[in-house]
Amino acid sequence: MRDLVTQRKFMNLVIWVVLAGMAFFGNLPIFILVYAFLAVLMILRTLLGRALKRTKATTIIVYLLIMVLQFSFSSAVIFRHHIYFGAGFLSRVLGALLVLTPLLAERMLIIHQDTDFYLPSIREAATLSFSEFNSQKEGVIHYIHELGKVKKAIAVDRLMPLFTDLKRHSSMRYINGGSLTESYFDSVVATMTDPYIYLVISNTGSNASELISLFTQKQYNHASLSFDRDLQTIISYNGGENVYPPGLNPEMVTAFHQKSDASVLVYRLPTTLAQKQQIADKIREINQTGSAYNIIGLVVKHSLRPNIMFCSQFVYQMLRISGLTYFTKADGNVKPTDFIELDYYKKLDFCYEIKF
Structure with a gap:
């Protein structure tokens, strides 16, 4: 138990060191690589977990969507030309904190699922039969179909109007009044x-x-x-x-x-x-x-x-x-x-x- 607690403390320390490094020294390629690496890691973790197939599919779609939004946000906001002093650093801090988004999504989507993460041994991987693969065919087809929907929904020509429209919204104050005559x-x-x-x-x-x-x-x-x-x-x-x-x-x-x-x-x-x-x-x-x-x-x-x-x-x-x-x-x-x-x-x- 003590070793497990020590490992968790070490991992938390590593995470915060990475986030601090991104905030102080990160550039656009580094941010994109970190976002992509964590997305791949979380997808692999989900695939090898024990959640229901539908939960896995939804979770993977969310990870991919988060990654694309992270890419768009970092290129369009974090590393744009900032007029005010310190705005660039504050943007990088925000971008670094966005690294944690997939972890929060996992907690929200499969917090009640037993999703122990383990890699199969070489022996286990070698014993995958064709019949077992064939039995997963429908699931694979479903994943491909869902990825097609993701690609369509997060296409640039669809996302850009949404990002542009965000400036019209407010979740803090009332901005609409009298639209009904x-x-x-x-x-x-x-x-x-x-x-x-x-x-x-x-x-x-x-x-x-x-x-x-x-x-x-x-x-x-x-x-x-x-x-x-x-x-x-x-x-x-x-x-x-x-x-x-x-x-x-x-x-x-x-x-x-x-x-x-x-x-x-x-x-x-x-x-x-x-x-x-x-x-x-x-x-x-x-x-x-x-x-x-x-x-x-x-x-x-x-x-x-x-x-x-x-x-x-x-x-x-x-x-x-x-x-x-x-x-x-x-x-x-x-x-x-x-x-x-x-x-x-x-x-x-x-x-x-x-x-x-």
Whole structure:
């Protein structure tokens, strides 16, 4: 036990020495080599661990995505020309700390899995039969397919608009207010005789949606709310499509058509007039107080202020305040597909699907 503790202390010391060296003396090639080396090491560790295949696949995808983001961040931010004195050093410190990101991801994704890391002996490696390899064929094909999705989602032409768009966001303060007009609320009032609220789950194909799908492993990655069946009052938390600031915004179904196989699923949930009015009142309050899209919450699952949310978090909160929730989950952990998959009591009625 004492030897194990000593080894851990030594490894921690080595890690901090490496991080300090990167912060003081690192350059772009060194940062990229360290990022790549750790990514390969973590992928190997995952492959030889004992986690479920799906967990392994998800974890490997996350490591690859983190590595690409580290490469992009280091070249675009850390080693750019800095005007202010000391900014370069502070950037390198941040870049050095980013080395720990895969370790944090591992802890989040497979903390409950027994993933002891061991290398097979030469004898064990030599006894791998063709039948054993063939039995893993489907898994290999799945990994190749997932890597293809990763390559597509993290292509430069997809990532650059996302990085450029980050400057429009704020996870600390409200930046959106009044995007819903009085004519919108007049339309909501006209729907009050409709005894349903409508949940809209969409597969849009947007750059953000494709990137989120790498983490959720789901096809549908956006959730919206509508007061009417024809979706004339559809709203959600989104990026604003460069028309409004990110936050609570009206939506148009035609904007969901961002890839050839985009689709929209529409469900209805029975509600009373009082419950529907509660949701409308809360939306009006958010519209007046202000809002922002919870882009950091997609990772940390937490909001710094009440009206800073992402799409599924918003829909779940609207159902919760009106007493319409039919499953229990922390709102920061709710995925768009949860509204369908966790409907154990069959509260939802399927209305229709839109295919473009």
